Amino acid sequence: MFNPERGETVVEIGGAPHALRFTLGALAEIERALGAEDPAALAARLKAMRARDLHGVLTAMLRAGGAQAPERLAADAEPASAARAVAACLKANLA
Numbered sequence: 001m002f003n004p005e006r007g008e009t010v011v012e013i014g015g016a017p018h019a020l021r022f023t024l025g026a027l028a029e030i031e032r033a034l035g036a037e038d039p040a041a042l043a044a045r046l047k048a049m050r051a052r053d054l055h056g057v058l059t060a061m062l063r064a065g066g067a068q069a070p071e072r073l074a075a076d077a078e079p080a081s082a083a084r085a086v087a088a089c090l091k092a093n094l095a
Contacts, residue, residue, distance in 0.1 A: 002017070002019050004092065006021070007021065007022060007089065007092040007093040008020065008021050008065065008089075008092075009085055009088045009089040009092055010085065011058070011062075011077065011081065011082055011085035011086075012081065013073050013076055013077045013078075013082075014073075014076055018062055018065060018067050018073060019062075019065030019066060019067070020058075020061040020062060020064075020065050020085055020086065020089040021061060021064035021065040021066075021089070022061060022064065022089050022090060022092075022093040022094075023064040025060075025063075025064060026060040026061055026063065026064035027060075029056075029059075029060035029063070030042070030056065030057050030060045033053070033056025033057065033059070033060065034046075034053055034056060034057075046090070049083070051079060054079065054082060054083055054086065055074050055075065057086050058070075058073075058074040058077060058082050058085075058086055059071050059073075059074040061086060061089055062074060
């Protein structure tokens with residue numbers, strides 16, 4: 001079950017829905033994955049995300065959403081739909 005009131009969004013990977021959550025733990029994982037040392041650096045990397053960056057962000061959000069094997073799921077995700085889902089999750093939590 002997905003709870004949009006908690007800022008959860010959904011990404012479909014391999015025909016199955018998976019929850020994305022943006023938690024403090026996910027934020028810390030994203031900062032590490034992107035090598036961002038401060039909020040300004042993180043914002044800059046998120047605005048100009050590369051495929052490797054998307055994989056790290058998606059993995060962190062899938063893990064926070066309770067996914068099993070989030071790295072594998074992120075690798076199997078279709079990039080355009082993954083990017084849209086990540087953007088929706090960030091918007092739901094940061095807007």
